[in-house]
Amino acid sequence: MITIRDVAKQAGVSVATVSRVLNNASCSETARLAVESAVQNLGYSPNANAQALALQNTDTLGVVVTDVTDPFFAILVKSVDQVAHEYGKTILIGIGYHNAEKERNAIETLLRKRCSCLVVHSKALTDQELINYLEQAKGMVIINRCIAGYEHRCVSLDNQRGTFLATELLIKLGHRKIGYIGSNHQINDEVERKQGYLTALQQYGLPVIENTSVQNSPDFEGGEAAMIDLLSYHSDLTAVVTYNDSMAAGALSVLTENNINVPRQFSLIGFDDMPIASHLVPKLSTIRYPIDLMATYASKLALSLINENIETPIHTQFNPTVVRRFSTDSCYQR
Structure with a gap:
């Protein structure tokens, strides 16, 4: 498929210049003729993007x-x-x-x-x-x-940093056999979050035990199924890091059904800090993902890019933070 980049290369101009020509904006006559010639020679047809810009x-x-x-x-x-x-x-x-x-x-x-x-x-x-x-x-x-x-x-946001902090918290509470419940979606978020968990184990000199990482759908049902699998593999786990709060809620349900007290016998930490985290019993410790602040910043940035009267927001580095509630405590061997 011929793209606007191909047209720019053929015409010897920038992509921005091609967009100006396609949108009938002001530019030099030389550039316009070069772009029009390239469009004709390449058989380029402006897609929805160029039409929208026009x-x-x-x-x-x-x-x-x-x-x-x-x-x-x-x-x-x-x-x-x-x-x-x-x-x-x-x-x-x-x-x-x-x-x-x-x-x-x-x-x-x-x-x-x-x-x-x-x-x-x-x-x-x-x-x-x-x-x-x-x-x-x-x-x-x-x-x-x-x-x-x-x-x-x-x-x-630094996903890897987030699960590193979650795992580090559990390690500092004395936990040594820590599982990970992840998403089965093939996206970078899962790769990064699992890596944060593994990096923390490595940094604190803890071995990676076989079958202590389980993936499933990133929802309540997926958390339930993953927790059942972990308990089937290991009876001596004392803590779990989860991909998100929904999976943590599912895991908590399974632990409760198996008479495993959280946090006295088992610690659990989520990710995202969604509203559900503060309504579970016990309230869920989690990693705060400030998606509200990030979306607000992204929206204002998008508006400022096309309207010079809207001030461009100051660049902000968003960081994951630990929210300590009642689902994590010092290690207790079951």
Whole structure:
């Protein structure tokens, strides 16, 4: 497929210049003729991105998420909507479901609907494909992912640091046999979170025991199934780090059903700090993922990229932090 980059290379101009020509914006006559010639010779047909840029609508803010039924993404969308309301705009939502084709369609649809600003959560598309979108839609910002060369338009968190802190907390409480419940989705978040757990074990000189890491769907049911598997493999585990709070809730349910007291006999820590964490019994210790703050920052950044009257927010480094509640305690061997 011929891309706008190919046209730019053929014409000997920048991608931005090609976009200006395609959108009938001001540029030199020499550049215009070169781009038009390259378009004709290559048979390039502007896609939804270029069409959207030609018909920009600054009254809407698009947001692409994985699944609006997930509390994590519900908070993300709510935060984007609050920023949109603050600036007198409305939001349009696309859903990707961790599927490349659906993520692509969601972005393309929002562009066809003339969204000039987008906050995109994408895990299935390649870096290169997202770069192509970033180059053509100047008001697009990526959240929960960092792409080399576009760090200034990406908002992300150090997942590995988060699970390192979670595992470190358990180790400092005296736990030596610690399991990990992860997601079976093939995304970087899972790779990074598991690596944080493994790095902590290594740094504190603890062995990696076979079958102490189990993956399942990143929801309550997945947490239940994973905890059952861990108990089947090991009767002497005293603590578990989980991929997210929903999985931790499922794991807690299984522990309770097996008369294993949390935290007296078993410690459990989640990730994300979703509302459910403070409503469980006991209240869940977890790693705070400030998705509300990150989504607010990403939305304001996206708006500032296409409207010079909106001040660009000061770059902020978002960090995971431990939220200590009542599901973690000093080690007690069962």
